[in-house]
Amino acid sequence: MAVSNWNQGAEDMCPYRLVLEHVTSRWGVLVLIALEGRSHRFSELRRAIGRVSEKMLTQTLQTLERDGLVHRDAKPVIPPRVDYSLTELGREAAAQVRGLAAWTERRMADVQKARTAYDEARS
Amino acid sequence: MAVSNWNQGAEDMCPYRLVLEHVTSRWGVLVLIALEGRSHRFSELRRAIGRVSEKMLTQTLQTLERDGLVHRDAKPVIPPRVDYSLTELGREAAAQVRGLAAWTERRMADVQKARTAYDEARS
DNA sequence: CGGTATCCAAAAGGATACTG
DNA sequence: CAGTATCCTTTTGGATACCG
Numbered sequence: 543m544a545v546s547n548w549n550q551g552a553e554d555m556c557p558y559r560l561v562l563e564h565v566t567s568r569w570g571v572l573v574l575i576a577l578e579g580r581s582h583r584f585s586e587l588r589r590a591i592g593r594v595s596e597k598m599l600t601q602t603l604q605t606l607e608r609d610g611l612v613h614r615d616a617k618p619v620i621p622p623r624v625d626y627s628l629t630e631l632g633r634e635a636a637a638q639v640r641g642l643a644a645w646t647e648r649r650m651a652d653v654q655k656a657r658t659a660y661d662e663a664r665s
Numbered sequence: 666m667a668v669s670n671w672n673q674g675a676e677d678m679c680p681y682r683l684v685l686e687h688v689t690s691r692w693g694v695l696v697l698i699a700l701e702g703r704s705h706r707f708s709e710l711r712r713a714i715g716r717v718s719e720k721m722l723t724q725t726l727q728t729l730e731r732d733g734l735v736h737r738d739a740k741p742v743i744p745p746r747v748d749y750s751l752t753e754l755g756r757e758a759a760a761q762v763r764g765l766a767a768w769t770e771r772r773m774a775d776v777q778k779a780r781t782a783y784d785e786a787r788s
Numbered sequence: 789c790g791g792t793a794t795c796c797a798a799a800a801g802g803a804t805a806c807t808g
Numbered sequence: 809c810a811g812t813a814t815c816c817t818t819t820t821g822g823a824t825a826c827c828g
Contacts, residue, residue, distance in 0.1 A: 559695075561776050562769045566689035568800095572682075584810055595802050600811065610779025621809045622808080631775055638768045642761040646685045652754055653684050656733025691820095707790055718822050723791065744789040745828080 564609055565635050569594055569602040574628070574636040575643055577612065581627035611635050687732055688758050692717055692725040697751070697759040698766055700735065704750035734758050 564570055569591070576582060576590045588599055603626060606612040611632035615625045628636055687693055692714070699705060699713045711722055726749060729735040734755035740746045751759055 557773055557777060558769060561773055562694060562766060563691060565765065565769065566694060568686060571685060571689060596811070597803090598801060601801095608780050608783040609776045610783070611776075616810090620808090622811080624810060631772060631779070634768060634772065635765075638761075638765040641764055642688065642758075643685060645757060645761045646681060646688065649754060649757065650680055650684055653732045653734075654680060656754070657731050660731040660733070719791070720823090721821060724821095739790090743828090745791080747790060 561609065564605050565611075565639065567602065567605075569598050570606060571639050571643070573599075573602055573606060573626075574611070574632065574639045577626060577628045578633070578636040578640060581615075581625045584624050584626070587626065606632070684732065687728050688734075688762060690725065690728075692721050693729060694762055694766070696722075696725055696729060696749075697734070697755065697762045700749060700751045701756070701759040701763060704738075704748050707747050707749070710749060729755070 565574070572591045572594070573587065576587055582590060584599070584603075587603075588594060588596070591599070603612060603614070607614050609631075610629055613627050613629050613632075615627070617623045617625070688697070695714045695717070696710065699710055705713060707722070707726075710726075711717060711719070714722070726735060726737070730737050732754075733752055736750050736752050736755075738748045738750070740748070
């Protein structure tokens with residue numbers, strides 16, 4: 543296990559920024575939003591999120607589980623079945639993230655317009 | 666200008682995720698929060714955020730400016746003076762980000778506790 | 789002061805192969 | 809199915825030097 547992993551390391555950053563970065567991380571955001579509606583199995587999450595590698599999804603889920611935002615329920619059956627859901631803490635975080643995501647959807651068109659204007663102004 | 670820059674490239678990602686990632690990016694979050702209170706000069710921002718390199722701050726500000734969230738006001742004086750502030754779009758985004766940051770501060774202790782429990786459970 | 793350009797180190801992230 | 813382990817590429821980010 544010599545893999546670079548944001549679970550460990552980063553002892554040099556204040557805990558505040560650390561939590562903020564887990565929650566706002568590329569895949570963290572999408573996992574929280576996906577799990578807000580209902581619990582998902584591992585492969586369901588992959589499909590729901592799209593274009594995420596197994597490695598990154600695993601890493602993200604482990605980080606969020608460690609932070610107490612995600613609950614992992616591994617059923618001892620064959621083939622294995624693992625369900626991920628949000629804890630109370632996770633639901634609170636997801637609500638915040640969802641606000642951000644909703645804003646993004648609402649305002650995306652304006653952002654795109656701003657970008658076009660910016661690019662044209664210096665071409 | 667062959668530097669890897671998230672302003673350009675990334676044509677392969679949907680615009681929704683792209684905007685979301687700018688707003689939730691490591692330095693984007695902190696810039697939006699810092700600018701929510703009042704406008705800042707470049708070096709003020711560096712001090713306010715702490716531990717951010719010139720390069721990353723510049724890059725972040727350019728991205729947010731291009732997205733129409735940040736307004737850049739460069740006064741033609743010597744020595745140069747540049748003030749950064751939020752646009753209306755930026756204030757909206759900052760309000761969302763602030764919700765997330767406030768939640769993080771409120772719940773940080775619980776997250777830390779969850780982590781300790783998680784780590785002890787498998788040591 | 790407020791940047792840009794360049795180089796380099798570190799981290800994130802993907803592909804593949806393998807396992808219980 | 810739900811991961812791990814390994815290798816490799818890409819991206820991020822810091823340090824430094826320089827410029828208008």
